[in-house]
Amino acid sequence: MSRQLPLFPLGTILFPGMTINLHIFEERYRSMIATCIEQRMPFGIVLIRAGDEVEEGRLGAAPAEPHLVGTTAEISANVRLEDGRFLLTAVGRERFTIRQITQRHPYLVASVQVLEEDVAPGVTKAAEELRAMYLRYWKAVEVATGVPVEPDELPSDPATMAYQLADRLQVPLARKQHWLEAPLLARLYEMASDLRAELALMPGSQDGAGQGFAGLGSLN
Structure with missing residues (x-):
């Protein structure tokens, strides 16, 4: 079933279950957030496909065109400053796909449909493989650096685990957007494959040549 959702195009991605801190300063988004707070309704965060994140006060700025899949954001805390700006924290809830843009001014509103997680056979096995590759x-x-590492314990739920890792892994935004859009089974296998590729770059690795160490950055 479709529903109307105000959109906030950004140069970042919010995954379900993850949190994001936002500084709302453009007048149009102040109005949007004020409405969301008053009506206790979520808004949608979508990665910008083309255009500019900030238009207000910027000559020649192009309107933001979002990717079609984003995440609903529920405001969990907010502070309204004296000049009308907002500082807020939001939590990602559900993935959605844009069916139609129904309003463009002063901010985007779209008819969206929530994307349910698939329960395809093999999800449990794929999650176990990803967990093993993570460890x-x-x-x-730890071996390459000589520094003891205590990685965070991953959630038991496959979807939650995938979103947590997708949020933490330092990969290009295009890759993260692909994971947001992909079915859960494909997401789990692809993330395990990416970790395996990084593992192969480590000195002394038995998974590949071990020439150099690109690393994925901190997952903690």
Whole structure:
């Protein structure tokens, strides 16, 4: 079932279950957030596909065109400053796909449909493989650096685990957007494959040549 959702195009991605801190300063988004707070309704965060994140006060700024898949954001805390700006924290809730843009001014509103997580056979096995690769990766980091590592314990739920890792892994935004859009089974296998590729770059790795160490940055 479709519903109307105000959109906030950004140069970042919010995954379900993750939090984001926002500084709302453009007048149009102040109005949007004020309405969301008053009506206790979520808004949608979508990665910008083309255009500019900030238009107000910028000559020649192009309107933001969003990717079609984003995440609903529920405001969990907010402070309204004296000049009308907002500082807020929001939590990602559900993935959605844009069916139609129904309003463009002063801010985007779209008819969206929530995307349910698939329950395809093999999800549990794929999650176990990703968990094992995650632990192997950090063990290899410990060996390569000589520094003890205690990786965070991953959630038991496959979807929650995938979103948490997708949020933390330092990969290009295009890759993160692909994971947001992909079915859960594909997401789990692809993330395990990416970790395996990074593992192969580590010195002394048995998964590949081990020439150099690109790393994924901190997952903690």
